Amino acid sequence: MEKVDVTVIGAGVAGLSAAAELAGEGRELVVVERHDGFGREASSRNSEVIHAGIYYPRGSLKARLCVEGRELLYRLAEEEGIPAKKIGxxxxxxxxxxxxxxxxxxxxxxxxxxxxxxxxxxxxxxxxxxxxxxxxxxxxxETGIIDSHRLMEHFEKRALTSATFAYNCELTGLQKADKGYLVVIRDADGEEFCFLSRVVINAAGVGSQKVAELAGIDTAAAGYTVxxxxxxxxxxxxxxxxxxxxxxxxxxxxxxxxxxxxxxxxxxxxxxxxxxxxxxxxxxxxxxxxxxxxxxxxxxxxxxxxxxxxxxxxxxxxxLFREGEETRDFVIRSEDDRGLPGLVTLAGIESPGLTASPAIGRYVKTLVGDFI
Ligand SMILES: Cc1cc2nc3c(=O)[nH]c(=O)nc-3n(C[C@H](O)[C@H](O)[C@H](O)COP(=O)(O)OP(=O)(O)OC[C@H]3O[C@@H](n4cnc5c(N)ncnc54)[C@H](O)[C@@H]3O)c2cc1C
CATH class of the missing domain: 3.30.9.10 (D-Amino Acid Oxidase, subunit A, domain 2)
Incomplete structure (x- = not known):
């Protein structure tokens, strides 16, 4: 059976950024996306605002990754010619x-x-x-706007140095195997393929709960209900x-x-x-x-x-919360402690996820560290 180092589920801005960060150093990646291209869901359906980092509780991932991501985004925009403007x-x-x-x-x-x-x-x-x-x-x-499509195009291009993009493919199975996970995907014709992956990044946006369930996580207990x-x-x-x-x-x-x-x-x-x-x-x-x-x-x-x-x-x-409930932070965590080493869950990546995206990719890389 084919083996890869990393599988990223979801080609939104978070998954693409993680794939871009993990690409290179001889690693083999697969990015699985159910649509025919990247960014067909939240990542292209937002205000395209580069948030400054005002609203979020001190020390939260939202605050930290927004401030770090904002700085990285302005730098990226300048270096890579991604249209962006600090309009305030x-x-x-x-x-x-x-x-x-x-x-x-x-x-x-x-x-x-x-x-x-x-x-x-x-x-x-x-x-x-x-x-x-x-x-x-x-x-x-410090607040500005950015062309989210061009940003994702940049991440996709970086990832492509060592990633295969499986567009029009939906994740239908994710099972813990000896050294990693058995990944099952179904293409647009309904044909199923499976391969082994040492590391899996669940960056499936509104689909993240389902992906976590496929891996056997009790999502209600874990707080992953979307x-x-x-x-x-x-x-x-x-x-x-x-x-x-x-x-x-x-x-x-x-x-x-x-x-x-x-x-x-x-x-x-x-x-x-x-x-x-x-x-x-x-x-x-x-x-x-x-x-x-x-x-x-x-x-x-x-x-x-x-x-x-x-x-x-x-x-x-x-x-990850309803109206009237306490707000939730981004969840970006290794599932090692649930007996699922090498699985990283991204859940509740709402605003400021676009702004935070370059920092999210870096953060995911630190969590994956020992497994690749
Ligand atoms: C209305 C709105 C306004 C916003 N405004 C801003 C803003 O101005 N600034 C800002 O910083 N943030 C903003 N955000 C937040 C930002 O858009 C999100 O945080 C970010 O796009 C999330 O990216 P993602 O990659 O996690 O999710 P997504 O872009 O949703 O990507 C997830 C991907 O996973 C795929 N997927 C899911 N399940 C499966 C499966 N089983 N198999 C294969 N593929 C699967 C989906 O097709 C999708 O492409 C806004 C969000 C919304 C909705």
């Missing part, structure tokens, strides 16, 4: 009560090592963003009074960063994402949600017109 962001206070939230966020961001954060008065917000009405703001100069949470976007095709110069966010909610103004590298503007839990993976946008977007964004962008909004796209977050 303002989190706005919708009314006076939100001002203390901004102060808390500033403190938390600084604890996480985010530089340049500055509280803004009502007048300062207006001066920087003449179309925005707010009681105050928190300016983050609660898919959808986020839709509406495009803004309006006049100059309906756009902003920077990313503009309201204060975060328990399960999302709030309906914000997203600016892409071509200058296009969107509002989103909203956040609601779903049972099925369906990326259509419900036109009936237009009013929610209009009312939400009008709170700080008063000239926005209802008729300027049209449905755009949606992504699904692989959350």
């Amino acid at each position: 962001k303002i989190i706005v206070a919708l009314d006076e009560r939100d001002l203390s939230v901004l102060e808390d966020l500033k403190r938390r961001g600084e604890e996480n090592g985010v530089g340049g954060l500055r509280l803004l008065s009502r007048a300062e917000v207006l001066e920087m963003e003449p179309n925005v009405r707010a009681a105050g703001g928190l300016f983050s100069p 609660h898919p949470c959808k986020g839709e976007y509406f495009r803004v095709r309006g006049g100059p009074g309906e756009r902003t110069n920077r990313l503009v966010y309201p204060p975060p909610t328990g399960i999302s960063l709030g309906l914000h103004v997203v600016i892409d590298l071509q200058g296009g503007v969107k509002i989103g994402p909203n956040a609601f839990y779903v049972d099925e993976i369906d990326h259509t946008v419900d036109e009936g949600h237009l009013e929610e977007f209009f009312k939400g964004a009008r709170g700080y962008l008063p000239a926005l017109k209802r008729e300027s909004l049209s449905p755009d796209m949606a992504g699904i977050r692989a959350k």
Whole structure:
């Protein structure tokens, strides 16, 4: 039977980054992806924001890997010609009560090592963003945007030096073997193939729970139950009074960063994402949600017109908690202690997973260390 060193399940930005880091040094890798190319799920269905690292609890993987990933991303973008721009962001206070939230966020961001954060008065917000009405703001100069497709293309190219990409192949079996795992995959024609892999990286996004179950992990006990949470976007095709110069966010909610103004590298503007839990993976946008977007964004962008909004796209977050439950950190861990040496699980890789991606790949490599 064919043997490889490393199998990565999932060609989203996290799996691709891990594959890029593990490539080379004579290692043989396989990347298994059920779609016909990389980044067809969360990794291409997001705001493409390079987060500064403000929101996350001190010492969490989200905070550490976001700050490290952000620095790596800006460097990568410059060295590899990946389109990216440090356009900055303002989190706005919708009314006076939100001002203390901004102060808390500033403190938390600084604890996480985010530089340049500055509280803004009502007048300062207006001066920087003449179309925005707010009681105050928190300016983050380190926040930016990146072309996620070009980033993933870069990781794929690096991985290709020693990886085979098994696109259109779904993982259907994962069994502990003598020295590694018996990996079973099924292609688009329904044909099954199996091979042995010393190391397996579960980077399957919303599919990570299923992959962990295939390996025999009790996912409920392990805390790997995925609660898919959808986020839709509406495009803004309006006049100059309906756009902003920077990313503009309201204060975060328990399960999302709030309906914000997203600016892409071509200058296009969107509002989103909203956040609601779903049972099925369906990326259509419900036109009936237009009013929610209009009312939400009008709170700080008063000239926005209802008729300027049209449905755009949606992504699904692989959350590990429901609304009202305590938020969860990224899970990136070796399953050695569950009797599964060489298996690494990535679960709950929601925002800021895109920003953190270069650091996630490096972190996975440290966990794999002894097994390759
Ligand atoms: C609406 C939204 C907005 C976001 N905004 C931002 C942002 O602005 N900035 C930021 O930093 N982060 C953001 N994020 C988070 C970021 O997009 C994710 O953290 C990141 O894309 C996760 O990458 P991933 O590789 O873990 O998952 P995915 O991109 O979902 O990749 C997982 C892959 O695994 C494959 N797979 C699953 N099961 C199997 C199987 N059995 N066999 C084979 N293949 C399988 C899937 O097809 C998929 O391609 C956002 C996310 C969403 C949903």
